[in-house]
Amino acid sequence: QVQLVESGGGLVQAGGSLRLSCAASGRTFSKYAMGWFRQTPGEERDFVAAISWGGGRTNYADSVKGRFTISRDNTRNTVYLQMNSLRPEDTAVYYCAADPSVRVSTTPWSYDYWGQGTQVTVSS
Numbered sequence: 001q002v003q004l005v006e007s008g009g010g011l012v013q014a015g016g017s018l019r020l021s022c023a024a025s026g027r028t029f030s031k032y033a034m035g036w037f038r039q040t041p042g043e044e045r046d047f048v049a050a051i052s053w054g055g056g057r058t059n060y061a062d063s064v065k066g067r068f069t070i071s072r073d074n075t076r077n078t079v080y081l082q083m084n085s086l087r088p089e090d091t092a093v094y095y096c097a098a099d100p101s102v103r104v105s106t107t108p109w110s111y112d113y114w115g116q117g118t119q120v121t122v123s124s
Contacts, residue, residue, distance in 0.1 A: 002026045002098045002113040009094060009118030012086055016122070020081040022096030022115055030054070030074040033099040035111055036081045038092035038120075045095065047106040049081060059104045064090075086122045093117040 008020040022034070035050035049070040050059045058070055067086075072079040079096060097111035105111070 002029070002032060004096050004098060004113055004115035006094065006096050006115045006118040009120045011121045011123065014087055014122055014124050016086050017082070017084045018086065018120060020083065020094055020096075020118060020120070022079045022081075024077045024079070024098065026077070028100075029077040029098075031100060032113075033101060033104055034070075034072060034079040035097045035099065035105065036070060036079075036094060037097060037108060038090075038094045039117075040092045045108050046092075047108070048094070050099075050104045050106065051079065052102070052104050057104045059106060061106070083120070086120075088122045088124045091120060091122050093119050 003025040006022045033052050036048040037045045039045040047061050051070045055072050067084050069082040095117045096115045098113040099111045
């Protein structure tokens with residue numbers, strides 16, 4: 001069982017930056033691939049970024065490549081999403097998720113555990 005708590009969301013102007021954090025409970029955090037997804041009202045939950053157990057493999061949605069960076073600190077049981085050059089279309093609730101496998105998956109159904117989400121709003 002893993003519990004995830006996101007933080008770091010907020011209101012930022014276009015072109016600005018935010019860093020999201022996701023703190024995980026449990027001693028097996030380092031055995032989970034971690035992902036970030038986002039969702040707007042009435043839409044499906046979309047993949048943003050994912051990182052492997054040890055951090056050696058990452059995957060990004062095309063829409064965020066070159067702007068967002070996912071990283072993790074297994075000593076702190078935390079995964080991060082650094083978001084730069086933010087755009088109004090990045091506005092969404094951002095969720096982190098944990099996948100107890102070797103995959104670096106882009107699909108929500110691969111992930112067993114989810115946080116409650118944190119709102120990111122980018123104004124134009």
